[in-house]
Structures are given as structure tokens and as C-alpha cells.
Amino acid sequence: MRAIVRDEYTPTADALRLRELPVPVPGAGQVLVRVHAASFGQDVWHVMAGLPLLARPAFGLPRPKQPVLGGDLAGIVEAVGDGVAGFAIGDRVLGRGDGTFADYAIARAELLAVLPDAVDWVTAAALPVSGSTALNAVRAGRVREGRRVLVIGAAGGVGHLIVQLAVDAGAVVTGVCRPEADDFVRSLGAVRTLDYGFADRPADADGRYDIILDTGGRRKLRLLRRHLASDGTIVVVGGEGGGSVLGGFQRSIFAPLAAIGSKQRMVGLVSTDSGPVLAELAALVASGRIRPRVHATLPLERAADGMRMMRAGGVRGKIALEL
Ligand SMILES: NC(=O)c1ccc[n+]([C@@H]2O[C@H](COP(=O)([O-])OP(=O)(O)OC[C@H]3O[C@@H](n4cnc5c(N)ncnc54)[C@H](OP(=O)(O)O)[C@@H]3O)[C@@H](O)[C@H]2O)c1
CATH class of the missing domain: 3.40.50.720 (NAD(P)-binding Rossmann-like Domain)
Known part of the structure; x- marks a missing residue:
């Protein structure tokens, strides 16, 4: 699969590379998602840069424990690990995954929600974090x-x-x-x-x-x-x-x-994600009560440009990747 990676912490997007990696295998309680869209928030930059240092033990020491960037995703369930209830192969989902700037990503089942048909991939990917x-x-x-x-x-x-x-x-x-x-x-x-x-x-x-x-x-x-x-x-x-x-x-x-x-x-505020909150947000979008705005939608290979755009400021809403 294609993935956007960096092997060392870096504050600039120049070190980001598009690389072929094996498709990950979901463990117990995990879901493998075929990613259709992902999005950027400042949280992705912090993980890329390994900053602030206070958070580095969580990001991985001495180098990132997850070389693939990205946390938000919208896509289709490709496989489920042992003990996963509530999701089946083929379900449309949104949520928080691990390394979502890639064709496939693993997510913990409790950080996913079923995505209503009325919500498109890019809009859904702008929602989780x-x-x-x-x-x-x-x-x-x-x-x-x-x-x-x-x-x-x-x-x-x-x-x-x-x-x-x-x-x-x-x-x-x-x-x-x-x-x-x-x-x-x-x-x-x-x-x-x-x-x-x-x-x-x-x-x-x-x-x-x-x-x-x-x-x-x-x-x-x-x-x-x-x-x-x-x-x-x-x-x-x-x-x-x-x-x-x-x-x-x-x-x-x-x-x-x-x-x-x-x-x-x-x-x-220390925000936490959860499936029920994601389901609530998706329902608010499906009913038209809120609408995430996407400033730019880029293909996966332009992830570095998306990161630069976000860090430069002046973005209205979110930047998304469509795969
Ligand atoms: N507490 C938590 O759990 C939690 C969770 C997620 C995110 N965060 C943090 O929350 C912050 C916002 O995240 P985000 O993803 O929304 O970032 P973002 O998309 O970059 O939004 C930040 C907004 O603040 C504006 N801004 C910049 N300088 C400003 C100033 N001096 N006065 C007023 N507004 C200013 C930016 O506008 P410009 O276009 O002018 O730059 C931008 O519109 C980040 O620091 C992120 O790390 C915290």
C-alpha cells in the first residue's frame, strides 16, 4: 500500500516521503480500514515534529513509533480483529486511526463510528479530531x-x-x-x-x-x-x-x-475521542445542522503540500486528503 512516512521527527514537511508498505493486520479489538479520505489538524504536525517534548514519550522514543502520519480517517472496513463487535467488513466508518495517510490504516474499534450514507468521505474525514x-x-x-x-x-x-x-x-x-x-x-x-x-x-x-x-x-x-x-x-x-x-x-x-x-x-481542555461522540457528530452533519468546511482536498502524494498549507495559516476549516 502507499503511505506518507517520516522516519525521524521533523518540523518541516520536506522530509515526508511516499513509500510502499505492507498492509497492516488488525489485532484484537482493532479494525483495518480502507482509507478513502484523511485530514490534517495541528495535531498531525505535533506528531510529525515530535513537539512539544512533553508529549514525545507518547509519540515514541528515540524515534516515532508510527512512521506513517495521520489520525483522522473515513473509509470502508476491510477486516476486523478478534473481539470486535459492531463493525463488519464493508461498513462505511469514520474515526481515529493510527497512520491514516495511507491506503489502509488500523483503528481501535472504540474510536470508530458508522458513517451515514448522506455524508461523503472528505466531509467525514474532516470531523474526528x-x-x-x-x-x-x-x-x-x-x-x-x-x-x-x-x-x-x-x-x-x-x-x-x-x-x-x-x-x-x-x-x-x-x-x-x-x-x-x-x-x-x-x-x-x-x-x-x-x-x-x-x-x-x-x-x-x-x-x-x-x-x-x-x-x-x-x-x-x-x-x-x-x-x-x-x-x-x-x-x-x-x-x-x-x-x-x-x-x-x-x-x-x-x-x-x-x-x-x-x-x-x-x-x-484535554479532548478525548470516542465512538459515541463521533456518531453524534456524523448525525449532526447528516441532518445538516453542522457542516465541516474543507479548504482544499489533495491527493495522497501531495500530503507535504497540505502540511505546508496548514502551517502557513490562512486556512478556512480543514485540509483533506482524498485517496
Ligand atoms: N485541547 C485539546 O485536546 C486539543 C485538541 C485538538 C487540537 N488542539 C489544539 O488546538 C489548536 C487549534 O487546532 P486547529 O487544528 O483548529 O488549528 P488551526 O486549524 O490552525 O486553527 C487555529 C486558528 O487560530 C487562528 N489564529 C492564529 N493566530 C491567532 C491569533 N493571534 N488570534 C486568534 N486566532 C489566531 C488561525 O488563523 P490564521 O489563519 O490566522 O493562522 C486558525 O484559524 C491547536 O493548537 C491544536 O494543537 C487541542
């Missing part, structure tokens, strides 16, 4: 009808899904994005957008936000709290460009401490 993170963030923030919500990084892979989920819940959403992404973010249901300088300006005259969901920019919590209601919540999802050791993860770790002694709530 970003969709699960978005849904978990919206739940952690207790987003509901009428809440004033600020989504930072509203045009990004996770952010553009947070905007749609929050709007679907009845919240009034403001998105923080580049000025060029204003139309895109409004098309997701945001009532308005703010530029990246918002945090340095005084809080909104209409009132502070009930919930701030932060996926980009790594602003100090003290700056964000000036824009937060006295009983509001900040959910720190992430942000690129942190140091090589912790990668900015200290914002998430220390967020709960920052709220001690106040009525505000600070959450450092």
Missing part, C-alpha cells in the same frame, strides 16, 4: 441558548466547528479571525467578527462574554478575563507557537488555578 474537540469544548463551556460566546480562532479546523455547534445550541457567537476570514466566519452563523487585536482593546460596550473558547493566539488569561462576565467561563483549547518543551500547554495546566477565588471558571 476537530469535531470531537469542538464538541468537548462547547460542553466544557456549558454553551447554551442565549449565551454570548467568543470563539478565538473561529476560521480554524476546531474553531469553525465550535462556531457552528455553539450557534446550533442557540448561542450568540462572535468569532475572532483574520479580517479576510470575516465572510467565512459569518457564513458559519457568527453575528460578527473581531480582529486579532481585540484583547488589547477595552471590553465590549454591549457586555462581556459569558463563554470564551480559545483555539488560537495563546493570549494571557488575564487579558481574556477582561472580556469575560464576572461568572463567565474560559475554555483553553490550544494555540500554536508555544515553547518546544511544553508547547504552551502550561496555559491549560494552570487555567483552573487562575480562577481560584473568583466566580469565573477556567478550563484547560
Whole structure:
């Protein structure tokens, strides 16, 4: 099978190679999926680069334990290992696999869900990591009808899904994005957008936000709290460009401490995937309530270009690979 690999950790996509590898064999509890589409998130870059160093033991020491890149997939079940219930050969699935930038990938059965016929491969592949993170963030923030919500990084892979989920819940959403992404973010249901300088300006005259969901920019919590209601919540999802050791993860770790002694709530999100959450997301897409947006769809052999595009910024939604 064809696969996109790197043997050593590398922060640049130049070291990515298209290689022929044997088709993997599913073990107990695992499913072999014929991949029809995969997608990029910043998580794939972190695994490629082996950064932050805090996570390197999980990625593999001294070199990557999985040379094939990619985590999100949509495809057809090709084989099932011992003890797998709920999936059969020929099922359409989406989920989280191990090395999905390849014609075939292994996934743990509990990280897959059956894909409704109404959802195409590329749309489905854009969902697993970003969709699960978005849904978990919206739940952690207790987003509901009428809440004033600020989504930072509203045009990004996770952010553009947070905007749609929050709007679907009845919240009034403001998105923080580049000025060029204003139309895109409004098309997701945001009532308005703010530029990246918002945090340095005084809080909104209409009132502070009930919930701030932060996926980009790594602003100090003290700056964000000036824009937060006295009983509001900040959910720190992430942000690129942190140091090589912790990668900015200290914002998430220390967020709960920052709220001690106040009525505000600070959450450092650690998102986890699960089959039920994926099934819920797929159903939301099938019914038209949310729609992952795909900025570019590339063939497998152009994975390095996809990675460069994602890291350069300016992407609206996700980048996908179609196999
Ligand atoms: N907590 C968890 O469990 C979890 C799970 C998944 C992902 N994450 C993390 O969450 C973050 C977002 O992931 P993603 O895949 O959505 O990344 P992404 O697609 O790159 O989205 C990030 C968004 O933030 C925007 N941005 C960049 N600088 C900004 C600034 N100064 N102010 C406001 N927005 C800014 C980017 O816009 P530009 O086009 O201008 O660059 C982009 O639209 C990443 O750091 C990722 O590692 C965390």
C-alpha cells in the first residue's frame, strides 16, 4: 500500500516521503480500514515534529513509533480483529486511526463510528479530531441558548466547528479571525467578527462574554478575563507557537488555578475521542445542522503540500486528503 512516512521527527514537511508498505493486520479489538479520505489538524504536525517534548514519550522514543502520519480517517472496513463487535467488513466508518495517510490504516474499534450514507468521505474525514474537540469544548463551556460566546480562532479546523455547534445550541457567537476570514466566519452563523487585536482593546460596550473558547493566539488569561462576565467561563483549547518543551500547554495546566477565588471558571481542555461522540457528530452533519468546511482536498502524494498549507495559516476549516 502507499503511505506518507517520516522516519525521524521533523518540523518541516520536506522530509515526508511516499513509500510502499505492507498492509497492516488488525489485532484484537482493532479494525483495518480502507482509507478513502484523511485530514490534517495541528495535531498531525505535533506528531510529525515530535513537539512539544512533553508529549514525545507518547509519540515514541528515540524515534516515532508510527512512521506513517495521520489520525483522522473515513473509509470502508476491510477486516476486523478478534473481539470486535459492531463493525463488519464493508461498513462505511469514520474515526481515529493510527497512520491514516495511507491506503489502509488500523483503528481501535472504540474510536470508530458508522458513517451515514448522506455524508461523503472528505466531509467525514474532516470531523474526528476537530469535531470531537469542538464538541468537548462547547460542553466544557456549558454553551447554551442565549449565551454570548467568543470563539478565538473561529476560521480554524476546531474553531469553525465550535462556531457552528455553539450557534446550533442557540448561542450568540462572535468569532475572532483574520479580517479576510470575516465572510467565512459569518457564513458559519457568527453575528460578527473581531480582529486579532481585540484583547488589547477595552471590553465590549454591549457586555462581556459569558463563554470564551480559545483555539488560537495563546493570549494571557488575564487579558481574556477582561472580556469575560464576572461568572463567565474560559475554555483553553490550544494555540500554536508555544515553547518546544511544553508547547504552551502550561496555559491549560494552570487555567483552573487562575480562577481560584473568583466566580469565573477556567478550563484547560484535554479532548478525548470516542465512538459515541463521533456518531453524534456524523448525525449532526447528516441532518445538516453542522457542516465541516474543507479548504482544499489533495491527493495522497501531495500530503507535504497540505502540511505546508496548514502551517502557513490562512486556512478556512480543514485540509483533506482524498485517496
Ligand atoms: N485541547 C485539546 O485536546 C486539543 C485538541 C485538538 C487540537 N488542539 C489544539 O488546538 C489548536 C487549534 O487546532 P486547529 O487544528 O483548529 O488549528 P488551526 O486549524 O490552525 O486553527 C487555529 C486558528 O487560530 C487562528 N489564529 C492564529 N493566530 C491567532 C491569533 N493571534 N488570534 C486568534 N486566532 C489566531 C488561525 O488563523 P490564521 O489563519 O490566522 O493562522 C486558525 O484559524 C491547536 O493548537 C491544536 O494543537 C487541542
